[in-house]
Amino acid sequence: MANFGVIVFPGSNCDHDAYHALKHVMNADVKFLWHKDTDLSDIDFLIVPGGFSYGDYLRSGAIARFSPIMQEVVKFAEKGGPVMGICNGFQILLEAGLIPGAMMHNNKLRFVCKSVNIRVENTESMFTSHLKKGQVLNIPVSHGEGNYFIDDDGLKALNDNNQVLFRYTDAEGNLTDEANFNGSRDSIAGITNVGGNVLGMMPHPERAMEKILGSEDGKPIFDSILNSLSIA
Amino acid sequence: MYKAKVNVTLRPSILDPKGKAAHHALQNLGLDQVEQVRIGKFIELDVNADSEAAAKEVVEAACAKLLANEVMEDFEITID
Numbered sequence: 001m002a003n004f005g006v007i008v009f010p011g012s013n014c015d016h017d018a019y020h021a022l023k024h025v026m027n028a029d030v031k032f033l034w035h036k037d038t039d040l041s042d043i044d045f046l047i048v049p050g051g052f053s054y055g056d057y058l059r060s061g062a063i064a065r066f067s068p069i070m071q072e073v074v075k076f077a078e079k080g081g082p083v084m085g086i087c088n089g090f091q092i093l094l095e096a097g098l099i100p101g102a103m104m105h106n107n108k109l110r111f112v113c114k115s116v117n118i119r120v121e122n123t124e125s126m127f128t129s130h131l132k133k134g135q136v137l138n139i140p141v142s143h144g145e146g147n148y149f150i151d152d153d154g155l156k157a158l159n160d161n162n163q164v165l166f167r168y169t170d171a172e173g174n175l176t177d178e179a180n181f182n183g184s185r186d187s188i189a190g191i192t193n194v195g196g197n198v199l200g201m202m203p204h205p206e207r208a209m210e211k212i213l214g215s216e217d218g219k220p221i222f223d224s225i226l227n228s229l230s231i232a
Numbered sequence: 233m234y235k236a237k238v239n240v241t242l243r244p245s246i247l248d249p250k251g252k253a254a255h256h257a258l259q260n261l262g263l264d265q266v267e268q269v270r271i272g273k274f275i276e277l278d279v280n281a282d283s284e285a286a287a288k289e290v291v292e293a294a295c296a297k298l299l300a301n302e303v304m305e306d307f308e309i310t311i312d
């Protein structure tokens with residue numbers, strides 16, 4: 001059975017949510033990895049969780065990216081190992097250069113903590129195979145710097161390579177300015193690298209795993225991941 | 233020992249919501265002459281190097297690797 005590793009940085013605060021989602025909802029094998037660990041030999045899937053690593057000093061993710069474990073994460077990802085960065089994890093993966101682009105402050109400057117709708121754009125990914133194209137998921141966000149930026153050429157490459165997995169929409173799946181609450185370029189909520197093995201997303205699927213907590217729309221993402229690992 | 237001063241600014245093409253908010257507040261104060269505000273970061277580094285050129289090289293590496301994100305920011309270095 002696949003082994004999941006959840007990285008813990010000083011200032012991570014969604015590490016336990018990710019651990020709970022995998023261990024108790026998905027019944028998967030999972031362990032925490034301290035940011036000073038460098039041995040990933042028994043890990044099949046890495047999660048870089050949300051939070052405020054290193055207090056978001058300088059820029060969110062900028063300092064975490066130089067943690068000892070991140071050098072190993074880059075090697076792991078470059079060999080095709082699957083990595084999922086959620087929220088601050090997405091920011092760290094951007095800073096590490098594993099996925100293209102950068103994060104700016106939300107365009108209205110507010111920290112936004114609420115449930116939002118995201119539309120599934122591509123189901124050929126290992127992260128979305130259990131979803132339907134165009135399906136709308138209700139998943140919480142919680143960030144102040146989630147305004148995704150990429151230049152024109154970069155955006156074209158993302159679209160040409162089908163790297164965009166999720167976009168912010170309204171409940172019916174329409175792209176609107178209001179639904180794009182943080183001002184992200186092209187309403188982007190989640191993208192992969194060119195190889196498709198590294199995902200960064202601002203919404204928190206690990207917080208949408210059980211009906212009693214408001215939504216279980218995050219579960220099919222983890223179903224997709226477990227399925228892809230079991231056949232890999 | 234050299235003192236390096238680094239200005240990190242958002243690229244001109246990038247919207248600066250903090251600058252916009254500050255500009256709005258300045259207008260509320262009646263300072264209508266201010267036409268635009270852009271907010272960046274100022275960083276000071278004490279650098280131990282043999283020459284000004286060597287110090288600049290170190291600071292350039294620091295900027296490119298960590299202090300600025302060149303996807304959205306520019307940096308400017310002065311060495312004293």
